[in-house]
Amino acid sequence: MARVVLVTGVxxxxxxxxxxxxxxxxxxGRVIGADSSPPPAGVEGIEYQxxxxxxxxxxxxxxxxxxxxxxxxxLDATETSDRADGLLGTLRVLGAAQRSDTVRRLVVRSNxxxxxxxxxxxxxxxxxxxxxxxxxxxxxMRLANLIGPSVDTPLTRYMHxxxxxxxxxxxxxxxxxxxDDGAEALVRMALCEETGVFDACGADTVPLSHCxxxxxxxxxxxxxxxxxxxxxxxxxxxxxxxxASAARSVEVGPHVSRLDPAPLCxxxxxxxxxxxxxxxxxxxxxxxxxxxxxxxxxxxVLALARATFGR
Numbered sequence: 666m667a668r669v670v671l672v673t674g675v676x677x678x679x680x681x682x683x684x685x686x687x688x689x690x691x692x693x694g695r696v697i698g699a700d701s702s703p704p705p706a707g708v709e710g711i712e713y714q715x716x717x718x719x720x721x722x723x724x725x726x727x728x729x730x731x732x733x734x735x736x737x738x739x740l741d742a743t744e745t746s747d748r749a750d751g752l753l754g755t756l757r758v759l760g761a762a763q764r765s766d767t768v769r770r771l772v773v774r775s776n777x778x779x780x781x782x783x784x785x786x787x788x789x790x791x792x793x794x795x796x797x798x799x800x801x802x803x804x805x806m807r808l809a810n811l812i813g814p815s816v817d818t819p820l821t822r823y824m825h826x827x828x829x830x831x832x833x834x835x836x837x838x839x840x841x842x843x844x845d846d847g848a849e850a851l852v853r854m855a856l857c858e859e860t861g862v863f864d865a866c867g868a869d870t871v872p873l874s875h876c877x878x879x880x881x882x883x884x885x886x887x888x889x890x891x892x893x894x895x896x897x898x899x900x901x902x903x904x905x906x907x908x909a910s911a912a913r914s915v916e917v918g919p920h921v922s923r924l925d926p927a928p929l930c931x932x933x934x935x936x937x938x939x940x941x942x943x944x945x946x947x948x949x950x951x952x953x954x955x956x957x958x959x960x961x962x963x964x965x966v967l968a969l970a971r972a973t974f975g976r
Contacts, residue, residue, distance in 0.1 A: 669695045669767075670855070671732040673723075673758060674739030674774075675711060676702035678815060682848045683738060684711045687855065697730050699723065700739070718753050727761040727768065734770045735762055736855050755787050759794045762801065769800075772855050775807045775862075788862060795860075802858050806851060809866030809924055812944045813844035814951035825952060827882035831873065832889050838870035840924055843944035846937035850929065859932040864924035867941030879949040 670687050674680040675698030688696040688710030698704055698711040701718070714726050727735070737758040739751070755773065762768045771794075775787055788805055795803050810820055823829065842850075842865055850865045877884050930936045939947065 668693050668734055669697070669730055669732045670734045670736070671697045671699060671727060671730060672711075672736045672738060673699045673716070673754070674737070675704045675708075675713065676700040677738070678705060679811065679844065679847055679851075680736075680738035681705055681708045681711070682844075683736065683851045683855075685709060686848065686852050687736075690856065692856075695730070697726065697732065699726055718750060718757060723757045724761045724764065727765050731767045732765070733767055734772075734855060735768055736772045736774075736851065738774045738851065752783065752786060756790060759790055763794055763798055770802045770855070770858070771804075772851065773803070773805050774851070775805050802860055804854050804860055805862040806854055806929075807862065807864045807924065808847055808850075809840040809842040809864070809941075811844055811847055812841040812948045814948060816844055816948065821948070824876050824881050828885050829877055829881045829883070830885045830887050831877070833886040836872050836874045838872055839876065839941070839945075840866045840870050841939075841941040841944040842866050843937065843939035843947060846939055846944070849935075850933070850937070853933045853935055857933065861928070861932075863929040863932060864926055865929055865937070866924040866926050867937055867939060867944055868926055869941045870923065871941050871945050876945060876949075879945070880952055 670684075670693055672680055672684040672687070675684050677700075680700075681698070681704040684696050684698050684704070685708050687693050696711050697714055699714045699716045701716055703713050703715075704711055714722075716722050716726065726732075735758065737755060739754045739758075758773070759771075762771050773787070773791055775784055784807070791803060791805055795801065811818065812821070847865065854863070874884075926937065937944075
């Protein structure tokens, strides 16, 4: 029997691409895309279903579709979505999978750019599901910072601004995952039976200073508390690129946890085509002539001054 696949988060380009690729697989008969917004224009092969996180619509879709394979790809760092809604969405998916009589395989996207506590919370709930449903095949995919010609995230907006605040005296190293490799890894994981938690990333790292020299504007070293002040401005919607999501992506602290792609490569018999530096260069080449983002406005300068001088 052909498989029925449910993919969440299809308003995002990565999930939409994964869903469309799965719809072209001869072993898949039907792909349902669930999200609060429809897939991007031009995406074919997906039956879109609107989902409200605060009602039982997801349970209904899973039950009525008879989905056997569920990919929860809604934890997307493309937009500055509410953290509580992100966790609620994951809990809804896990609960629907637990109650389903048809779901046999579940793949959950996690994200290296998420707060460590958020990541641990997601994975804790996934482990609890595996204890309650040992018959369910479950894999968690921790994706590094997605990068590529079509990627638009808080991190890419941060790097491509005219004035880029960085923490004084620090040059963190960043791991990237090319968008093509991200989609390929998720499709391969969905169609296999491997279980566990897997890191998806390039094996190498890239200094933030190199990234900014290639695509960034003027680097502005500020004390750590100055960057925190800018993130406070970001939370009030006054600046679009210095938020906590971008800061977590480059790990401004002295202890950077490095992702290890080796278990994923062993499980899938596959490795990303792009290293971190190659993935970044693909993005940098595509953005070479793009217009710079906004710089620091007077309100941002005032926030930095107050944080730096205590006034």
